[in-house]
Amino acid sequence: MTTEQALPDPRLDVVVKGSGPALLLAHGAGGGIHGNFGLVLDDLARDHTLVGPHYPGAGGTPVAEKPLELDELADQLVASAVAAGQESFTVLGESLGSAVAVRVATRHPARVRALVLTAGFPVADPALTLAAQLIKSLAAAEQWGDVARLACLSCMSATDLTGIEPTDVDALVTQTLAVMPPGTAHHFDLASRVDVRADLAHLSVPVLVVAPTGDRLVLPDSSYRLAAGITGAELVELPGAAHVLNVADRATWLRHVRAFLRTLPARAT
Structure with missing residues (x-):
């Protein structure tokens, strides 16, 4: 389980930004480096080197010709970091990126x-399983507008949605559709199949688990199970936060993450 694996040739489109100890960014299904981390990239890059690979079908990485596999994706992220000159790093994973x-x-x-x-899961819970099934079937029928509607419904909090005027709902769907990567269905297919429950007991590095308690795509209990399965993991909650963090919740997330990074030995950040 913990034997070091050989690295493949890197094939992913990568965002590299900043200087200092490395942070390897693992984005979520249907997301991307700017989509998931855009609100904090500039801040983190002030004192860290950020390496953000895009999964197949996101950013500038071509859509995969076959189903994604977790081991291959994990190896590609590491290969991207090493190709960017970073031999070791802290990994920041969001949603599917947490399993990665x-x-x-x-x-x-x-x-x-x-x-x-953040907003992670060791194995797909019922909410994520149902959403992944719907996204795959809608994508197969080319019903991408409905995929965007489902994304808005499941990835935003009730508070966020309450603040949107009914006349603006169609514009929200259009905006969501415009940033949805072409590999979304492949990403959610992988999310529905991953299972890292057996991996958790083998982790021996410091771990921060961030649970958005208003998440309706990945249930908060999934984050709690992640934390419970990892010896010594630190768990923090973002009260009422959605799967996709709004500006205020991302600012709170940043404070927690920076506090965690400050606790690490110099080489660990």
């Missing part, structure tokens, strides 16, 4: 110094 981050840590333990897992 866990697998990175168990396949490449010598390279990973710490993990930050």
Whole structure:
């Protein structure tokens, strides 16, 4: 489980930004580096080197010709970091990216110094399973507008949605559709199949688990199970926060993450 794996040739489109200790960014299904981390990229890049690979079908990475596999994706993220000159790093995983981050840590333990897992899951819970099934079937029927509607419904909090005028709902769907990567269905297919429950006991690095308690795509209990399965993991909650963090909740997330990074030995950040 913890034997270091050989690295493939890197094939992912990568965002590299900043200077300092490395943070490897693992984005979520249907997301991307700017979509998931855009609100904090500039801040984190002030004192860290950010390496943000895009999964197949996101950013500039071509859509995969076959179903995605977790081990291959984890290895590609590490290969991207090494190609960017970063031999070790802390991994920040969001949603599906949390499972990717866990697998990175168990396949490449010598390279990973710490993990930050946000809105994550060790295995798809019922809410995510149902959403993934709907997204795959709607995508197969080319009903991308309905995929965007489902994304708005499941990824925003009740408070966020309450603040939107009914006349603006169509504009929200249009905006969501415009940033939805072409690999979304492949990403959610992988999210529905991953299972890192056996990996958790093998993690020996510092881990911060961040649970948005208003998440309706990945239930908060999934984050709690992640934290419970990892010896010594620190768990923090974002009260009422949605799966996709709004500006205020992302600012709170940033404070927690920076506080966690400050606790790590110099080489661990």
